[in-house]
Amino acid sequence: MDVEKWDVLNSSGKNTGRTVLRGRDSLKSGEYHLVVHIWIVSSMGKILIQRRADNKKLMPGEWAATGGAAIAGENSFCAAKRELFEELGIKSNKENLFKLIRIKRKNSFLDVWAICIDTPAEKLILQESEVASAKWVTMEELCNMIESGDFHNYGAEYFDSIFEKIDDFRGSLL
DSSP, X not given: OOOOEEEEEOTTSOEEEEEEETTTSOOOTTOBXXXXXXXXXXXXXXXXXXXXXXXXXXXXXXXXXXXXXXXXXXXXXHHHHHHHHHHHOOOOOTTTEEEEEEEEOSSEEEEEEEEEOOOOGGGSOOOTTTEEEEEEEOHHHHHHHHHHTSBOOOOHHHHHHHHHHHHHXXXXXX
């Protein structure tokens, strides 16, 4: 597999014109790269989560949000659209994929997106190198999985922000 190239962003999230190779180059203090998460919500309010492949270097076998790093030249929307299709076979466009929030983290800007679909989990096309399985859960089940450690803990601040935005998103679907 080719090594991913990332655009380097400044502290305001603007592209610096520099790139780094994932896992080979380090970001300096004050440098960031772009990461996307996509939360998939059903019309009934359930959340689609995925279990990462067991051979992944980062978070192997953990239940987590769909997403990944933007590659050089890719904007946030394109990265979210690509990750959603690559990992789960879900097609999206500007009419059904909505940006919820941008979170500035230690060395990344995390853009969180949402989409509403009702595809049964068994009909998804999973990218085997990335995703071991996927399932629909209620918000209560997801919260229990986070608490028990069965779902990756991105931190209380992340979940507080995201759950509020997902609730707003779900409300807009009604």
